[in-house]
Amino acid sequence: MTVAAWLLRRLVASIAIIVAVVTFVFILIHLAPGRPCGGRDEIVDPTICEQVNRQMGFDRPILEQYGLYLVALAHGNLGYSFSLRRPVRDAIDDTLPFTLQLAGVALVLDFLLGLALGIYQARRANRLPDVILGNVTLFVYSLPTFWLALLLLLVFGEKLAWFPVGGPSDPVLCPVIDSAFCVADRLWHLVLPATTLGLVGAAGTARFQRAAMLAVASQDYIRTARAKGVPERRVVLHHQLRNALLSFITRFGLALPFLLTGAVLIETIFAWPGMGRLGFEAILTRDYPLVTATALIASTIVVAGNLVADLLLGVADPRLRVRAAEDLDIVTA
């Protein structure tokens, strides 16, 4: 009952945040000088521009445009992209899966590698392997992702030619051979872009996880477990790791903005037809409906990620459930 109430409250708050993001983007776009058609140094015939602006509704008062946009949005209509000459919905449908694939594979690499390194380092804290890995992760964590992408492309794409240098799939072979080949081919093309994003993320995750493991290591219940003769392996995996994973869950929510930001750059470099690149190009061409839609989707992903992280945290840590329930009682009382 209380969990449902909590969830409902969070859902309403999440929707409010997303509406606020849309409003903010809307204001920002209309504050900016210049228009998609009929700007200062425009070469298009003014009468045509007038016609276009009327057709797209840009000649109406701002508030009316905003109202119309929200009404359309409530019906699931994201508008019409005038630079791509197609509904925004279609453009998003085409590109979002590519971004999700890239971000998904990168996230898996980030968490698996990061967790493993963090646990390993914490086990050998302040000894040689930890010190070496600590410096390596510090370095990788500090790299600009787009620069790492260029280097990986140079070494593994061009010099060694182990992996494809860009694009989502083999344009010739994939349509000819069966779908199993296409899946393998997609993963093959994902190696470099996903590794770039995943490596930088994993370095951050490893640093985070090492600290979390060490923070737990000095707790009394760890000492108790050792004292009563629990095998070391079980102490680490069941007592230390389980508690250190709690703070790790919050990292899931934080990883999404990083991945989406990285996606804009990585997709541009690797000619990956994803939503980050779509949004970037939409901004450059002042394609208002497309800009708003990509911002909307990106913030929805982030907000949903945070919600899922909070839910998982509640599942993993009963103390939080009690606290959340108490908060609700205070509010409703």
Add this chain to the structure above:
Amino acid sequence: MTLGTWFALGVALVLAAEFVRALRQRGLRQRGERWRRFFRHRTTAWGLGILTFLVIVAVAAPLIAPFDPNRQLDIIQLKNQAPSWTFLLGTDVLSRDVWSRAVYGARVSLGIGALGALMAVSLGTLVGAIAGYYQRWVDAVLMRGVDVGLALPRIFILLMAVALWDGLPFAALVIVIGLTSWFGTSRLVRSEVLALRQQDFVVAARALGAQSGRIIFRHVLPNAAAPIIVSAALSVGNVLLLEASLSFLGIGIKPPDPTWGNMIADNAPSIYSAPWSTIVPGLAIALVVMSLNAVADGVQEALDPHEREPA
């Protein structure tokens, strides 16, 4: 590279090393436990040294750079030259000296990083302190605003701001970055202030009739200095990376003025024939961000309340 520039470079190195050594000696001698913990890790001292060195290099750029950073020396003969004694780090696709550009680029990149972070952290501290101190509806309104700011990946806001108002000057870029980078800091400071305002010394100050502004700035914030300093060090690095990303996408500082970001962008197409002109600015960025992270680690360790001796 002339003899003079080598000499200047040497002086910069010695100055940086000497500065860190003196700081460390002084700290170890008089400030006691906290300073010792700050310098305990070798990486922290290294980070501080590298940062000092780069700041000196940026300030003394005309002495340390042998060439005019924007001069195209000889577009036919001298483009994409490999590193040599004349061109320490080679030349780029327009025959400009990479070392000179990197040195002058330090000015813009470090400048944007420092100023942008200063603005972001000040704003974040202010908002966080107000939200945490006044609580109730002030807190609710401000923190919902922060939720919105954190929900939209920053690069989207920045791209929109920079691309829609094209040709932003340096100052405007710093302001835009500062205005979009404070959300995380404000949350952090808010939670610190929430805890601190319950403490006896704050209650005592209020009982003595001190005004809210005075309590916030004289009593609460100084006690939250540690996380604010850490967050400042980290945000300098973040802003630096952000500026580089924007420049890489072609919408940061306009060429020909060098920043580390636009150096990577300009030379990325020729990375196969002349990798040095792309690798150098990227390493410079990594070096600064890494040093800042190391210093932040040191500060955190030195001021961590969990390790602080009981009062």
